[in-house]
Amino acid sequence: AALTVVAISGSLRRGSANTGLIRAAKEICEESIPGLHINHVDISDLPLLNTDLESDGGFPPAVEAFRAKVRAADCFLFASPEYNYSISGPLKNALDWGSRPSNCWGDRAAAILSASGGSGGSRMQYHIRQVGVFLDIHFINKPEVFIKAHQPPSKFDSNGNLIDPEIKEQLRETLLSLQAFSLRLESKPANSE
Numbered sequence: 001a002a003l004t005v006v007a008i009s010g011s012l013r014r015g016s017a018n019t020g021l022i023r024a025a026k027e028i029c030e031e032s033i034p035g036l037h038i039n040h041v042d043i044s045d046l047p048l049l050n051t052d053l054e055s056d057g058g059f060p061p062a063v064e065a066f067r068a069k070v071r072a073a074d075c076f077l078f079a080s081p082e083y084n085y086s087i088s089g090p091l092k093n094a095l096d097w098g099s100r101p102s103n104c105w106g107d108r109a110a111a112i113l114s115a116s117g118g119s120g121g122s123r124m125q126y127h128i129r130q131v132g133v134f135l136d137i138h139f140i141n142k143p144e145v146f147i148k149a150h151q152p153p154s155k156f157d158s159n160g161n162l163i164d165p166e167i168k169e170q171l172r173e174t175l176l177s178l179q180a181f182s183l184r185l186e187s188k189p190a191n192s193e
């Protein structure tokens, strides 16, 4: 069976470039990587983290649904802007909800993409790696994809759809690297069912 990649965008903006990266990744998988299935999980309906909302280990319905999807993932794909040199607030909120006992993120592979200003989101990427230490997420190291979203020529259209063929190829390489590492973690040969 194909590996299920839970893909999360750290931007809730309608025309988000990062959400566009996830749509592009989904298309690439559907067209040419049959071993990967992208499940784009929307985090916009999660409440702000407040442990008062928990009762006897139970969570609000939107949080329960989110945690179930995270638990069912074989691996993760994060695409997030950098906000003030770090992870976006919405993404950190989602990571935190998924970390509440018992941690839903553990022992899976993950890849990070960022479309951002200045450095293309490198500082955000190194921050999420640090958070991932405690969550026990195993990030792939290569390729690193830092997209300077606002530098000409345009890489996204006004709806946030990726239009740059070079970035599409980087995305494809990232997905193949994520697949290979995820299979190694699961100790399955690449050609198993």
Ligand code: FNR
Pocket: 011, 012, 013, 015, 016, 017, 018, 019, 080, 081, 082, 083, 084, 085, 086, 115, 116, 117, 118, 119, 120, 121, 149
């Ligand atoms: C930003 N942006 C930004 N960019 C960057 O490279 N480094 C940064 O520290 C910040 N800080 C920051 C803070 C806040 C509050 C906002 C709203 C924005 C710019 C941002 O990363 C950029 O506009 C992204 O392209 C937005 O991504 P989406 O929404 O298109 O996916």
